[in-house]
Amino acid sequence: MVGILTELCISWLILWLVERKNLSILGLTPTGARVTQLLTGFAMSAACCAIFNASTVAFVNNNWIYNKQITTPSVMHSTWWVLKSVLFEELIFRGALLYIAIKRMGIAKGCYLSAACFGIYHWFSQNAFGNPVQMIFIFIITAVAGLMFAFSYGKTNSLYFPIGLHFGWNFVNIVIFSNGPLGNQLLTRLTDVHPQGSLSILIFLFQALALPLLTWWILGRIKSDTSVASPK
Numbered sequence: 001m002v003g004i005l006t007e008l009c010i011s012w013l014i015l016w017l018v019e020r021k022n023l024s025i026l027g028l029t030p031t032g033a034r035v036t037q038l039l040t041g042f043a044m045s046a047a048c049c050a051i052f053n054a055s056t057v058a059f060v061n062n063n064w065i066y067n068k069q070i071t072t073p074s075v076m077h078s079t080w081w082v083l084k085s086v087l088f089e090e091l092i093f094r095g096a097l098l099y100i101a102i103k104r105m106g107i108a109k110g111c112y113l114s115a116a117c118f119g120i121y122h123w124f125s126q127n128a129f130g131n132p133v134q135m136i137f138i139f140i141i142t143a144v145a146g147l148m149f150a151f152s153y154g155k156t157n158s159l160y161f162p163i164g165l166h167f168g169w170n171f172v173n174i175v176i177f178s179n180g181p182l183g184n185q186l187l188t189r190l191t192d193v194h195p196q197g198s199l200s201i202l203i204f205l206f207q208a209l210a211l212p213l214l215t216w217w218i219l220g221r222i223k224s225d226t227s228v229a230s231p232k
Helices: 001-021 031-059 072-093 096-105 105-123 132-154 161-178 197-219
Strands: 065-067 185-189
Touching: 001 197, 031 065, 031 161, 065 132, 072 096, 072 105, 072 132, 072 161, 096 105, 096 132, 096 161, 105 132, 132 161, 132 197, 161 197
Parallel strands: none
Antiparallel strands: 065 185
């Protein structure tokens, strides 16, 4: 929590020094529309992640089992860890720096830059640097997700929608399906068999594109807020 508070202070300082703005331009004040965007993003992302994880076992005679050793305090601790990690990344990649990039470069270039930085960041956070195949795979997945999060901020002028999208996927993937640095959580695989061939490619494409395409469709029905920058 100290890290997030520090990020907010640094974000305020950067915004004030560069743009003479305060944190309000990040759309942090809750409103009915923003809370709806948060919940919508969470529901969309959670559903897509659940379908993705189910598809990884449905065709290979595998299954998930409930982890009987998990406890309610453990789930709460894991959920809080995931939320903090999401807020930390959103404030870095979709916070003050993205706002400034959009103002100086336009929404498209600013969002592409943010997405590229988000993808490169995950090379290091997932210890993939030096493994070209893994680096390409991680960059595609995370950069596409980063682009989705960035445009979600640029279109809504608020962090609520990207936080909902980001938290929904990470919560389901890490806390429910135990894919991540926290180890076994609510559900664990009976075996570690993975789909192969064309089926593996289809599942990868779903993981990379299903939620972004759904998000683009939703954003197309949200009236643009031009207080950040006009698209270029």
